[in-house]
Amino acid sequence: MTRNSKSLATIILAFFIVATVAPAAQAKPTAFGLAMKAYEDLDYDKAETLFLQTIASGRLSAEQMIQARQRLAQIYIATDKPDGAVEQYRAILVSDSGFTLPEGASPKLKQAFDTAQYKLAKEQKNKDTRKSDGSPKRAGNRKLGWTLAGVGAAALVGGGLSYVMAIDQNSKFQDAADTADADAYRNAGKNYETLGQVLIGVGLASGGLGIYFIKTSPSDTANGGALYFAGTSANEGGFQLNFGMAW
Numbered sequence: 324m325t326r327n328s329k330s331l332a333t334i335i336l337a338f339f340i341v342a343t344v345a346p347a348a349q350a351k352p353t354a355f356g357l358a359m360k361a362y363e364d365l366d367y368d369k370a371e372t373l374f375l376q377t378i379a380s381g382r383l384s385a386e387q388m389i390q391a392r393q394r395l396a397q398i399y400i401a402t403d404k405p406d407g408a409v410e411q412y413r414a415i416l417v418s419d420s421g422f423t424l425p426e427g428a429s430p431k432l433k434q435a436f437d438t439a440q441y442k443l444a445k446e447q448k449n450k451d452t453r454k455s456d457g458s459p460k461r462a463g464n465r466k467l468g469w470t471l472a473g474v475g476a477a478a479l480v481g482g483g484l485s486y487v488m489a490i491d492q493n494s495k496f497q498d499a500a501d502t503a504d505a506d507a508y509r510n511a512g513k514n515y516e517t518l519g520q521v522l523i524g525v526g527l528a529s530g531g532l533g534i535y536f537i538k539t540s541p542s543d544t545a546n547g548g549a550l551y552f553a554g555t556s557a558n559e560g561g562f563q564l565n566f567g568m569a570w
Contacts, residue, residue, distance in 0.1 A: 354380070355387055359394070361408045367398045374398075389415055389422065408432070412439035467535025475530025482522030489515035 342414035352360070358373035374391045377383055392411040414434055417424050422434050492512035499505035519544060 327471065343514060352566050355383060355391065358391065362398070367402055370394060370526045371398050375377065385418070389419060396432065396435060400429070405431065405435055405438075409438045413443055416443050429473035435566065464536045465540035468533045468538075468540060470533070471529045472533030475526045475528070476531055478522045478526030478529060479524075480523075482519045482526055485515045485519030485522055489513075489519060 329438065354373055354377045358370050358377055361367075374395050378391055394416050396408040396411040399405065400410065408431075416439060425431060428436070460558060489512045492508045492515060496505050496508035497514060499508055508535035
């Protein structure tokens with residue numbers, strides 16, 4: 324190879340090296356890099372804005388996402404916004420349940436992290452509770468059950484009172500001296516008796532359905548709720564009205 328050929332090859336090689344390296348050297352730093360630089364420079368307002376933008380872009384890797392949220396949490400603690408720090412730690416724990424704070428974290432960061440763990444655990448517990456017993460349909464059945472039980476109790480009370488009135492009218496019928504009054508008392512007694520039978524029938528049916536819905540739907544009886552009941556029982560000379568509650 325001639326001297327001129329070697330020189331030309333050297334020039335071409337140098338050109339390609341410069342063409343390859345120069346763009347990389349002149350490449351603009353990423354938004355994440357700018358955010359990290361602003362954080363290191365303690366320019367928290369700028370860093371917060373850039374970190375939020377990079378998170379919203381969805382272009383961060385999983386590791387970068389955690390780093391960005393960690394820095395945001397630290398910024399929020401430094402700027403006296405603990406709720407913001409809690410939300411950032413909560414978001415980290417959602418994506419990485421095994422995440423832990425680095426050693427030497429400040430007490431305020433630890434408090435925010437502990438709060439985030441507590442909130443996430445509570446949310447999960449509520450979600451599990453809704454899945455197991457909080458479906459709208461079953462909750463509606465429970466409300467329907469209490470409504471039917473209430474209607475049934477009221478009907479039973481009304482039926483018991485009607486029987487009391489029937490007994491009173493029959494007593495007056497037996498003591499009546501006038502035929503017209505006797506017929507009136509007898510008819511009234513029959514009407515009250517019929518009404519009592521209807522009300523007690525409705526009460527038993529409604530109350531039974533209500534208890535069925537309550538028993539087959541989630542309830543709070545285990546946590547201190549009470550089941551109310553009402554009814555009548557026959558005894559000598561009339562009917563006794565019963566009402567109470569079972570825990």
